[in-house]
Amino acid sequence: MPQQKDTALDQMAAPAGTSPSPEAELVSMFVMSYNQADYIEATVKSAFAQTYANLEIILSDDGSTDGTFEIMQRLAQDYQGPHQVRLNLNPTNLGFIGHLNKIFDLSRGVLIVYAPGDDISHPERCSTLYHAFARDRPLLVHSDVNNMDQHGTLTGSTTSRQKILADMTLEDTAGSLALGIGATCAWHPDIRRLFGPIEGEATFDDLIFFFRATLMDRIIHVPEPLVDYRLGVGLSQLKARTFQQGVAQERKNWQRAYETYRQRLKDCQKMRPDQTRVIKLLQNKMETARYQLELFNSPFRAACKALLSLRKFKALLSMVNRLRKMTPKRQKRNLVRVQENM
Incomplete structure (x- = not known):
């Protein structure tokens, strides 16, 4: 080499x-x-x-x-x-x-x-x-x-x-x-x-x-x-095979979302500051992604914040629902349903 x-x-x-x-x-x-x-x-x-x-x-x-x-x-x-x-x-x-x-x-x-x-x-x-x-x-x-x-x-x-x-x-x-x-x-x-x-x-x-x-x-x-x-x-194209991998992939997805919205916000503010509605949307999207990441990093503190914000409460429920679908029991049940419908 x-x-x-x-x-x-x-x-x-x-x-x-x-x-x-x-x-x-x-x-x-x-x-x-x-x-x-x-x-x-x-x-x-x-x-x-x-x-x-x-x-x-x-x-x-x-x-x-x-x-x-x-x-x-x-x-x-x-x-x-x-x-x-x-x-x-x-x-x-x-x-x-x-x-x-x-x-x-x-x-x-x-x-x-x-x-x-x-x-x-x-x-x-x-x-x-x-x-x-x-x-x-x-x-x-x-x-x-x-x-x-x-x-x-x-x-x-x-x-x-x-x-x-x-x-x-x-x-x-x-x-x-x-x-x-x-x-x-x-x-x-x-x-x-x-x-x-x-x-x-x-x-x-x-x-x-x-x-x-x-x-x-x-x-x-x-x-x-x-x-x-x-x-x-x-x-x-990487797919999670276990619950732990699913959780790690979920966190990675939200990290990607946060960095994407942050970059887009910076780009829009620099080149098109007149696009105020787009800037506001990106600020909201970035804040939601930041909160989703906090649910992984500091779950108790993040859950407490959900009691004070309807948006964060909805985000918390959404996260819980997605994680429930990744549990081995739920995955096995979904597999059985697919096989029954074949």
Whole structure:
């Protein structure tokens, strides 16, 4: 394994005679990985197969321990195609948000195409996203996906969030914890330059960037699947198997909600202070999430507070009901009901 360096970027020159068209702007495709050795080769090869001419491909690993980076390194060394290929290995694990923020420091293109280490990009993905971007210069361009299982077999179904997003008001977007599919996205560097880096560790790119782009009315949808999207794996796909895991997952969900609403509130106050209703909504959402976290950290004190606030009392009852559903007895009862209905 090579010596780790703080931003270990090794640019590999494209073969002579394969330089991109001078008319095309540089686009960055960022393959972001962490312990995805089972999937990373297909992801990287799909990046190498992109048809967009003036493309830099950054293969970036967040300190994997399963050989993911070594696979990326081998593929980069063997690559003989026209694209610029750069390697980055974070010397210490930054976590998803820390790694995400670093994307913008490493990328040099006018558009950053995001490629998670377990999905497969169609060859025309970068080209299609760039041409959609070039017309209006939005902050975010996103597409649909073809769903595939953990083994890479297409399920035959396509997912698009556009119908839901199109019907959302800005207030709906501010309050929602289910917006677009981050794996389909490409971003203009201004999505960080204008707002600053994402703060906190528990939120996700789609929860912040879709809100930012909607807030500024700079978002475009490409109505075709450009990514084969692997279901059942990844950070947002982890499922609790025991009551203790369920409680831990519930706490993590509320931590994510709190950090998401806090970031959105900061972004809205900075860029759109005129949106007073959205700001008020986010303040209320953040306060509710803060209280839910307090139920885990200081349950007795939090329960006492519920006696003085109808909102907190409702939140307490909601939490108790969710935890009851996680008990082994209730889970077994639900399983029996499912089996009886089969």
